[in-house]
Amino acid sequence: MARLTSPRNIPEATVSRLPLYLRILVEVTEQGEKTVSSDRLAELSGVNAAKVRKDLSHLGSYGTRGVGYDVEILMLQISRELGLTSDWAVAIVGFGNLGHALANYRGFTERGFRIAALFDADPRKVGEKAAGLSVRHMSELKEVVGTEGISIAIIATPAAAAQEVADLLVEAGVKSILNFAPQLINAPSDVSIRKVDLSMELQILSYYLGRTKVLDAARLVK
Amino acid sequence: MARLTSPRNIPEATVSRLPLYLRILVEVTEQGEKTVSSDRLAELSGVNAAKVRKDLSHLGSYGTRGVGYDVEILMLQISRELGLTSDWAVAIVGFGNLGHALANYRGFTERGFRIAALFDADPRKVGEKAAGLSVRHMSELKEVVGTEGISIAIIATPAAAAQEVADLLVEAGVKSILNFAPQLINAPSDVSIRKVDLSMELQILSYYLGRTKVLDAARLVK
DNA sequence: GACTGTGAATAGTTTCACAGCC
DNA sequence: GGCTGTGAAACTATTCACAGTC
Structure with a gap:
């Protein structure tokens, strides 16, 4: 569309x-x-x-x-x-370090985003708790997105799983995705995707570090 | 400059x-x-x-x-x-949820960024461990930046502490900062700053969610 | 025939500078 | 006098389209 x-x-x-x-x-x-x-x-x-x-x-x-x-x-x-006049329900998929930290991140709730569900594909993580929620298995995703009225999902899985997770989210009707996995995600054009790539940020900083070094060197030569 | x-x-x-x-x-x-x-x-x-x-x-x-x-x-x-031909040493300041998760984030080391030190202002957190490192107190920051050759720092503190931390980092000679605190940071122009504001990302997604809703409504009316 | 490298065209963004209003 | 709102100018980034090379 x-x-x-x-x-x-x-x-x-x-x-x-x-x-x-x-x-x-x-x-x-x-x-x-x-x-x-x-x-x-x-x-x-x-x-x-x-x-x-x-x-x-x-x-x-x-x-x-x-x-x-x-x-x-x-x-x-x-x-x-x-569109912040009412709160949005958010799901976090992937309960590793990052997913765990995001689940507990105060800033989201402070700004009207209610973390409504946590998911992981690993059965050993299912049942773990954070922010008053139990981690659910991916197989429950579609149902829970419906019952909890989830509009936004955060992908905090390894890169290899990201596209598959995105497909499931889209199928479940999620229209907004925030992707932390270092992996391109394809989705229909009516789905908004934003990405945060932590390593990329450091690599960009590295570029500008390099530039400054060159300047310092130039100054020393003078 | x-x-x-x-x-x-x-x-x-x-x-x-x-x-x-x-x-x-x-x-x-x-x-x-x-x-x-x-x-x-x-x-x-x-x-x-x-x-x-x-x-x-x-x-x-x-x-x-x-x-x-x-x-x-x-x-x-x-x-x-x-400038990725050699590894950069990185410090993480703020050992809350996010700082902890970032310390354990594999992506950084995989891409040549060595997490070389963790800092927190809270004495109770000093000594806690992650990624093979002990959390140090902020008072050690200047010295450690020197001895470890740290070029890049990640700020993962509460907003209220961010500027103060940035000042200390700049004083210690750090020239690149990645700021996760939802707070503007001022620094000399030879210091590169990038920011990642997690809540902002969701708020931006919320805007586009709103747009789609309007479209859906328009379709229904037709 | 496949594919790069790049001028030229277009689109998007920022900044200037000032008319208009309180 | 202070400050907004906005055309116009300047700048930056993207996309097109094709000549040039392998």
Whole structure:
């Protein structure tokens, strides 16, 4: 199925920054501040002020010239746009080190993502507990996705299992996948996939380390 | 210090894909294939073939028209460009769930990143063990960074501690930081920082979930 | 005939700069 | 005077399309 443009279409780059602004706004609220300027948001988020304004303009006009943005209203608008007005149920597949850590990660629940089920293919792990849940066997996946109303799944399996797991998830009706396995996942185009590859991040840092070294060397030669 | 352009300057977007190609090439080698075309690399990496070719052209001309790329040579060139020809020593700061999981993560060592030290500010965690290492107290950080030759640090602390930890790391001479704390980190411009915000990833997925819902609804109305 | 390397075209993103409003 | 909202300009990245090479 082809992806249609949504009613109000927000650029990808902007979407990926909205959660950041939301986090900052929560912090600002906790400080008791009622309004915030694009300059202040820029400072707190590490994003250029013009970019903040352009990003926020995609949500509509919720700022007041000369004053700034009403923090409360802006939070609401961003939450609404991101679909965070109700909580989402999340499943974690793969109960190794990473899956275990993610199950216990406070940040998810704090931001309205309820970890609703844990799965593993290894019968020895089935029944282990974390975050008040027992690990279930993969064979239960389809059923549990239905009963728990799971919309988002996190893949934290070894690379070799990732595609198979993704297929099962798609079959069960999951439309959003966050993939931690270092493995490309193919899925129908109506399924959103994001990936986090931890080793890749270090390898990218390694590149820039190299560049700095070259600079240092150049400086020494001078 | 201002960031200078490096000798052969590779676009950021390309740099961030080089580790991906490298991973694919390792897989291809294991299959015993000696050459690989941009089409095949595209298929295996989920990147468009023209983009693959343009990316690789930034390394120089290591392909052969009518044949493809020599897998061995290409791996070597990418490794060299990414500065992965020797292993890097990595420190993990923060020994909570996530820090613990990262310490045991096989992917890092498999790709040449040696976890060389673990730190935590909590005296009760000091002495705990993971991956053959004992957790050390933050007060030892500066010294250990020197003796272990640590170039890259991973911050896996709560948000509130992240900036302070980053300051200590910078003071100790660390030039690359991977930040898992949901908190902006400020550092001198010669320090590279990458961030991974797990909740943000789910929030972004939530946005696209919302879009699909709208589509489904639209279909139902029709 | 198969495949790379790359200019040219296109698309997407960021930044500037300022008119317009409070 | 302070600050938003936004066209226009600048930059970055992607994709096309094909000449050039093996």
